Amino acid sequence: QKEVEQDPGPLSVPEGAIVSLNCTYSNSAFQYFMWYRQYSRKGPELLMYTYSSGNKEDGRFTAQVDKSSKYISLFIRDSQPSDSATYLCAMGFKTIFGAGTRLFVKA
Amino acid sequence: EAGVAQSPRYKIIEKRQSVAFWCNPISGHATLYWYQQILGQGPKLLIQFQNNGVVDDSQLPKDRFSAERLKGVDSTLKIQPAKLEDSAVYLCASNLGLAGVRSSYEQYFGPGTRLTVT
Numbered sequence: 420q421k422e423v424e425q426d427p428g429p430l431s432v433p434e435g436a437i438v439s440l441n442c443t444y445s446n447s448a449f450q451y452f453m454w455y456r457q458y459s460r461k462g463p464e465l466l467m468y469t470y471s472s473g474n475k476e477d478g479r480f481t482a483q484v485d486k487s488s489k490y491i492s493l494f495i496r497d498s499q500p501s502d503s504a505t506y507l508c509a510m511g512f513k514t515i516f517g518a519g520t521r522l523f524v525k526a
Numbered sequence: 527e528a529g530v531a532q533s534p535r536y537k538i539i540e541k542r543q544s545v546a547f548w549c550n551p552i553s554g555h556a557t558l559y560w561y562q563q564i565l566g567q568g569p570k571l572l573i574q575f576q577n578n579g580v581v582d583d584s585q586l587p588k589d590r591f592s593a594e595r596l597k598g599v600d601s602t603l604k605i606q607p608a609k610l611e612d613s614a615v616y617l618c619a620s621n622l623g624l625a626g627v628r629s630s631y632e633q634y635f636g637p638g639t640r641l642t643v644t
Contacts, residue, residue, distance in 0.1 A: 427566065451631055462530070462617050462635030463569065507568050513582065514633070516568030 422446055425508055425517030434526050438495040442508035442517045445489065452484050453509040454493045457519065463507055467493065498524045528552065530636035532618050538642045544606035547639045549618030551599070557581075557623030558595055559633060560603050563615045575601065576623055608643045615640050 425442045432438055440454075450471055455463035467482040469475045469491075475482045481494040491510070495502055505519040531550040539545050551558050556577050561569035572591065574581040577598040586593070590609070595601040605612055619633040 423568075425568075453631060460637070460640075462619070462637050464635065465632050468631050509568070513571060514631070516570070518566065518568050 423515050423517040427518050429521040431523040436498050438498050440493040440506050440520050442491050449510045452491050455507040457505045500524045500526045532636040536640045542607040546604045547616050549601045551620030555620035557621050559619040561617040610643050613643045
């Protein structure tokens with residue numbers, strides 16, 4: 420079993436939709452959780468990070484952590500074609516990445 | 527502020543050849559990371575430097591991969607000899623490396639070097 424599991428997609432949604440991206444993990448010791456966005460042929464860039472359980476909001480993005488279920492989510496409201504990218508969850512002090520979910524937002 | 531620079535952007539070599547990648551981190555960033563990202567997978571940490579010392583190289587295939595960060599600034603990653611399974615994007619990242627949550631976890635990535643081994 421991988422330490423971090425993430426559905427690779429692809430996920431295709433119409434513009435304006437609410438997008439839900441998720442990861443599960445196995446190590447209950449993880450305390451730090453991150454979401455990175457990676458455009459094609461670019462390096463990842465940090466979108467959000469959270470510590471322990473709870474929600475964090477930044478503009479159209481909301482990150483949720485449920486440590487009891489070992490489950491994290493990223494929600495994107497009012498999705499735009501410019502949000503089309505691969506979204507990588509990452510966690511742990513050694514920053515273990517999920518496989519990434521490819522998102523396509525259709526105009 | 528200039529970002530993380532990497533070169534070359536693309537490299538094609540034959541198996542058993544050697545190759546080297548170069549990274550220049552953001553000025554003042556003490557911590558430097560090299561990741562391998564195979565197509566369809568997330569980045570996997572190969573080695574982490576703090577200034578010019580190695581913090582973690584547990585996932586570096588040391589029989590063929592080597593890395594150095596002389597003077598605590600630029601870094602090179604070398605593969606010798608290359609195998610077909612080394613085809614991947616090699617990402618360099620850096621951060622301030624200071625105590626405190628965000629500075630430890632906000633890594634700034636370069637564009638990567640796409641390696642194809644034939």
